[in-house]
Amino acid sequence: MQTREVFVSAPGKVIFHGEHSVVHGKVALAVSVNLRTFLRLKSTSSAEVRINLPNIDTFLSWEITALQPLLANFKGGQCDPTELDTDLLKRLRTFTGISDDSTDTRSMAVLAFLYTYLTIFAESLASITLTVWSELPTGAGLGSSAAYNVCLSAALLSARESISSPLTPQLESASWSKEELELINRWAFMGEKIIHGNPSGVDNAVSTWGGFLRYHAGSITPLSWVPILRILLTNTKVPRSTKVLVSGVKDKINKFPTVMKPVLESVSAVSCTCEQTLTEMAAHGPSAEHFNILEELIDINQHHLNVMGVGHSSLDTLCRVTLARGLHSKLTGAGGGGCGITLLRPETDPSVIQSTVEELKTCGFDCWETSIGAPGVQQHASNGLSLDVLKILNSY
Ligand SMILES: Nc1ncnc2c1ncn2[C@@H]1O[C@H](COP(=O)(O)OP(=O)(O)OP(=O)(O)O)[C@@H](O)[C@H]1O
Ligand SMILES: C[C@@](O)(CCO)CC(=O)[O-]
């Protein structure tokens, strides 16, 4: 391994429509946001692997000689992952003392990291230190797990020289080829399986590719023709676990298949109608009627998500406060708390936005206007990062 230092970053996302249904093969529409996770990987000579995760107050290291036996029965040489190696994951759980039903933040982050590190470096475990820091709230529906997994995969694959280093001396930031991005995405999906249990793959796809995507049963279609949309993001700060919520929806579908399947189908139709409307808006210019349709679709989907059991009283509050000012909101991501999105119309008066944000803040929520369509995973030169981010990444 030649690498001394690698910097990468990957964005979070909002799901416009299709969360949960997408896990069951339905259509979702999602877009990257301008909040990113950053990672610094450094080669060391300490004969250990170290991970610093300041967002979750986790700073751990393992001796390479202690990790090596975990690979004893490993089939090895996996250069393109398709399935999670459940034997290795089981050995990792025993090694770390993390039980099968554990969903706590630190356990999930550590398992995903060790699994990705061991499988990528199986042939020769390298001495490295990784520091990951994110602008995204952890576990709030904005794809923090996907951005984490995409950064891990990109940095580890790059350090292992399984993918190139796209940076040239003239560039501050650069991305990889289509084939290399596909590999990063597939590896990140393994990490998502560890954190989400049964992920659809939409979150890691958006974090890898960036932009606005239609996602359907593993097939990713970038939407290049979309109008400029203004979105208010609200974090209710109610903690939740995507894994637990996804598994709750599955239980409900198994219990009431004839009741729930039409709901999933209807959400899929909402995604398709939304896509159609966005395409028309981009082609002919947005009209008030287009915005009426987008708002109605938001309301319909929010009701469906409540039917799936992933609503929360904090999200009801968000919908009520915004609707009182004529604005429409829905949860985004796995729900159960976490974040919601509110669509702003071009004619929405700035004073209305300001008073909405103020009232949401008095409810104890964080609320801000976000910009969407950020670039996907990137490698950075140190001068391609802001001084603030660099200071954090270099302080461990
Ligand atoms: N900055 C980070 N540092 C360490 N671990 C992180 C970080 N961001 C995310 N994680 C890991 O991802 C987990 C959160 O994943 P989860 O899927 O529950 O939420 P999310 O990805 O933010 O929301 P959603 O999946 O609904 O978009 C955390 O518990 C932690 O294990
Ligand atoms: C709830 C879900 O649909 C989206 C989480 O952002 C889960 C997934 O697609 O993996």
Ligand SMILES: [Mg+2]
């Ligand atoms: Mg997640």
